Amino acid sequence: MDRFLSILDRLSASRRVSNLVYAFSVTFFFALVLLPPMFGILLKLDRAGEVFRDPVLLGRSWSAISWSFILAFVVSALDLILGIPLAWLIVRSNPKWGSIVDTLADIPFIIPTVALGFSTLLFWGSEGVASLFLGRAVLTPGLVLVMLLHFAFSLPVVVRIMVGELSGYRETFEVAAKTLGAEPFTAVRTVTLPILRPSLVASFLLSFARSLSETGATIVVAGSFENGPVFIKNAKDAGLEGPLSFVSFTLIVGSVIAFILIKYLGPKLKLPVSRAWPETEKRLSHPNAVLVRDLTSFSIFILIVIAPSLFIALPSLSALFDGTMNEALSSRGAWGTYWQSMLLSYVIGTIVTVTNMLTGMPMAVLIARRRLGKVATSMMDGLVNIPIVVPSVALGVSLGSFWGAIGVLPEFWVLTIAHLTITYTYFVRAMSAAIESVPVYLEDTARTLGARPLTVFRRIILPLTKYSLFAGAILTFTRSVSETGAAAAVSEKLKTVPVLLVDWVKGMVAVSRSTQSLGVGILVAVSFIGLLAFRLVMRIRR
Amino acid sequence: MPQVQIVGLTKRFGSIVALEDVDLDIRDKEYLSIIGPSGCGKSTLIKCIAGIMAPDKGKILVDDHAIGNIPIQHRRIGYVFQEIALFPHMRIIENVSYGPRVQGQTELSAKALVNELLNLIKLSDRVNSLPMELSGGAQQKVAVARALASGSALLLFDEPFGALDSKVRADLRYEIRKMTTDLGLTVLHVTHDQEEAMSISDRVVVMKAGRVIEDGTPLQLYLHPKMIFTANFLGEANFLRGRVIQQTSTGVVVQVEDAHLQTIDKTREVGQEVIVAIRPEFISLARGQGDKNCLRGKVVEIRFMGQVVRYEVETVGGRTIYVEHPTCFGELEIEPLDEVTLTTAPQHVMAYSVPEQGLEKELQLE
C-alpha cells in the first residue's frame, strides 16, 4: 500500500498528471451534469412551441409559471423574517433552549419532502390536530396549504446559514457600536445585519431555489392549485408533452435569470442604517421585549413548522399496531413494490454519493483554490450551482428527453444520472467551503517542507476537512433519497420511494390511509437515522 | 472630568484567574498605560471598565459613581480596538457620526462636531471614503475620532497600534497623545510595548498574572524599578547574582565574582544573597585588565545596532553581560576577544532579593 501511495505521490508532482485529474473532473461535470439537460431542452423546443396553439393550455402554463415565482419570492421573504430571530435565539439567547431549537430546525430539511407534504396534509386536514378543535379540516389542499408547506421546508436553509454566520461572526463590531451609545437592537440593525448581508442574500437565494424546485410535497397538498412542478407532473400524466416541455424550458430559463438578478441586485439593497430611534429601540432591547420576541418566533416555529412535519408519527405509529405492519413485512399487495422502491432508492443513493465524492472532490479543490484564475473560477462556481437553481422536475424532463433521444441507456441509469445531477452541487459546495477554510499557508508550508501535491492533500487537507466530507456525503445521500421531481419526470416503470408514495397518496394506487401513513413513516424513520448521524458528526467537529 | 477608581476587581475564566484583586486609580486628564505580557489581565481589565465583560468581584467607580450595573451603551466610555473595528459598510463620515446619530441626534446637528474632529486628525478630505480604502494608521485615527464624537471624555485603548507597521506605530502614538492632551481627555492605554508606554504616558502600571506588580512614572519605573520583573520588562537588564559584603553611607556593596559593586540601596543586610540588575547602557567598557575590584571579561561579539553598538562580554566567571555604547559617542577601540573591564555608577546598580521560584521563572514573559 505504501509503495502504491508513493508511486501515486510521485505522479501527482507532475503537472501533466494533476491537470489530467482536474480535466477529468471538469469534463465529467460538463458531460454528465450540465450539458445533457441543456441539450434536452433544445431537442424539445419544437414540441414546446405547440402550446401556443392552445390558448387554454397556454393560459394554464403561464399561470403555473408565474405562481412558481410569486410563491418562491413570498415564501423566501417570510423565511427571512422568521429565520433571523430564530437564528438569534439559537446563538445568542439561552443556550439550552437554543440547542433544542437548533436540533429541531434541521427536521424539515432531513425529512423527505413527500413525507413533509403528507404530514402537513394530515395535520391541517380533517383527521388532524386542528380538526380536534374545529370538527373539520382547517385547511384543505390549495394555495394556502402550499404556502405553509414551502415556508416550513425552506426555513431550515435560512436558519442553518444564519446560525453558521452568527456563530463565526466577530462581535467586535457590535460591541464597538454599543460603546458608541447604541442600544443592542440598534447595533444589530445598523451594524450586524448590514455586515451579514451577503449571508442574508445567500439564504434568500437558497430558500428561493428550494421553493421553486420542490415537487413531491407540493403535489400532495396542491389540490387544484398548480405551480410549475405540479403542472409538469399533471401534464406528464395526461401525456401533454408540448405544454410540459414549454413550462420546463421557461422554468429553467426563468430560474437562472431570477438567480442572477437576486445575486447581483440583492447586495445593492440598502438597509436603513442612517436613522435611529433611541427610546423605541431601547424598549425593544429590553429583556422582556426579547423574551416576547423569542417566545413568538418559537411558537410560530412549533405550530407552523415542527408540528405539521412530525404529525405523521401518530398515524404511522397507530399503523404499526393495526395490522398494517404485518402486511408490510410480508410484502403483501402494494408492499411488494414498496420494498423494491426502497431498495432502488438506496442503491441509487449509494451510487450517486460515491460517484459525487470521487468526481466532485477535484472540482471542489479547483474552486476553493482558484486554480483556474479568478474569472474562470467564479464562472465555474456559478455553473456548478445550476442544478440547485433550476427546478429539479424541469431538469428531469430535459434529462429524460436527452437520454431518450440517444436511446442507449436503460431507465435505471437515466434515473441514476438524474439523481446525480440533482445532488452534485451539494457535495461540491460543502467540500469547497471546507477546503477554503483551510488556510493556504498550511499547504504552502507543507510543500516547502518537501511534500508533493498528493501528500499535501492526504496529510493536510483531508484530515482537516474530514468532518465536512462526512457531512457532505450524508447530505448528498439524504437528498438523493428524498428527490421526487426529477425522478417523477424520468421514471416510466421504475419508481423510487418518493415517487411511489406520491402515487399512493394521490390515489393513483389504491391503498388504505394506514398503508399510506406507514409507508411514509418508515421512510421518515430511516431518514432520521441519517439526521442523527449528521448531528453526531457535526458535534464531534465542534 | 472623569477620574476612575477600581477596587478589588476579580475575574476568573474557569480555573484561569484573569484578574486578582486589582486596585487602580486614574486621575482626571491622566494618560495612563497598562503594560504586561500576554495573559496578564490588562485587556480583561479595560473590558470590565467598558462593560464588555462583567467582573466576578469588585467595584468600578467613575467620578465616584459605581458603574457596575450600567450596560455598555450607557457608560459613555470610548473604546478603541486592536482590530480597528470601523464599520466596513459605512463611509468615514457615517462612522464618525455614528455615536451622535444613535443617541438621537440628526446628522445636521452632529455635523459640526464631526467635521471638527476630522480636521483634527487631518482626514477631512477622506470623509466619503470607505474604511478599506484607508491605510491602517488612518483607519485607527478615524476610530479614535469616532470614539470622541460619541461624547466620551474617558478613552480606553486596547492595544490600538498592534495591527500596524512599527514605523506607523511610532509616529501615530505621538499624534494621538497630543490630540488627547489638547482635548483634556483621560486615557487608559493597554499595550504590550513598553517603549510605547514609556514614551507617551504620565504613569505606567505593570501587570503580571492578573495582578498589579508596580506603578509609577516612566522615569521611576525605568531607573528605579521596585520589582525585578519590572526591571526586566521595561527595557533590558543584565542580572548577576552576588552577595552583600559591606554597608556604606551611600548604600551596600555587592560582590559579584571579583568585583565590588557600590549601590545606593540601604535596605540589605550583610551576607544577603541578592540579584543585581544593571542596564546595558549604563555599563562602561574599557580595554585592559584594570582595577582588581572591577568586573572583568572578554568580548565575545560586537554588533552594530544603529544608535548603539552592542557588546557581548563573557566575564571571567562565565556569565554573559551585554553592554550598549551609543554610536554618537564615537568608536571604542575594542575588538572581539579583547579583555575588558566593566564599570558602572552606583545609582544604576539595582539590587533585589533572590526570587523564590528562581530568576528564570520570575522573569518569564509568557
Next chain:
Amino acid sequence: MPSIKLVDIVKRFGAITAINRLSMEIADKEYVCLLGPTGSGKTTLLRLIAGLAIPDEGELYIDDKPANRMPAEERGAVYVPQQYALFPHLTVLENVAFGPLAREVSEKEALRTAREMLEMMRLGHRADSKPEELSGGMQQRVALARGLATKAKLLLLDEPLGALDARLRVELRYKLRRLAEESGVTTIHVTHDQAEATAVSDRIAVLREGRIRQYATPFHVYMRPQSLFVAHFVGGANFLQAVVAKRHLEESVLELHQGPKITVRDTSYLAAEEVVVVIREDHVNIAESADKVDSGSYNTIEGEIQSSRFLGSFVSHQIRLINGDMVTSKTPAQRLEKPMPVGKKVIVYFKPSDALVYSYPAIGLSRELRVL
C-alpha cells in the same frame, strides 16, 4: 559561491507590479533581512524564492541552478509564514517529523530526527502536545525545528517575530540569529521593523514598491543611507530643506529656511541647488548655552524645547529652531537622564560630517517619505 541569485525579477498581480525588476545575490550561510513597509513586495519576493509563486520575468538561481520552474518541494527552502503554520491536527512531534516523512524517510528515522530537533530547542517535554496548547514563542521554535529537520539549506522567514509581544520579540531575535548561525543555514528574514533588521542581519535589503533601495550591512544602511527614503525608514532622522549657498573644495555652506547657515562635508551639489539635509536624531545634540559648544567644530542653531519623550536608554526632545524648522534630538541616558523642560532655550549643534545631503525630490519631500 552565491546561494541565491535573482536577476531582473518582475512579478505582477493584475494591474499591480509587486516586484519591479529586482536583482540581488545572497551568499551561502548569509543572514539577510528584507526590510520595507507593507506592500513593498517583501513577502512576494520570499514566496518567489520559496517556489510558491512564479516570476513573470527574470531568472532565479538556487546554488547556480535555474530555479524558475523548480517545484517548491524540491528547492530545499523552508518557508515559515507569520502564523507559523503548525499543522493543528498533528502533535508537536508529528509536525517536526512531517518533512522527513514526506521525503520517504523511514518512520523510525524521521521520529528520531524530530526528537533530536526538539531537544535542541528545549521542547522535548512538549513532544505530544498539540500546537494550540503552546505559547507563541514555543510555536515559533517548533516551526523552526520543523524546518531544520528537513536538513534544508535555506530558511525563509516571513515576519517570524511579528505575532509576539514587543519585549519577547527583542529577547527572541538574538536567539533566532544564533540558531541560524549554529545550523549553518542561509536565512532570509522579512520584517517591517528596522530595529529588528539592524539587530540580526549580515545585510539588509531595503525594499520599496517592489524595488531594492539599498542592499548593504546595517552599518552602511544606517550611516550612509543612499536615499531619503532609506534614511527615513531605517532609524529616525531629521530632514531640513536648504539651498546651497557656497561651494568650496572641502566643504559647502548651505542656507536653511529664513537664513541660518550650516557647513557640510558633501560638496557634490552646485550653488543655488535645492537640497535636503538629513541628520540622524542621535547626531543632533543640545547644549544649555552657546559657550558650552565649540562653534569651530560644530554647526550651531538656537532653538526652544517644544516637547520631550522618555525612551528609556535615550531621551528625545522636539526642538523648534529659530528659523521655524522642527528637529528631534536623541540623547543617550548616560549623558542626560531626565528630559529638559518645555520652553527652555537651547543651542542645537551637530558635526558637519554628520549632515548628509540629498537633492530635493521632484515630488516633494512629504510624498517622498510617505511610508504607505
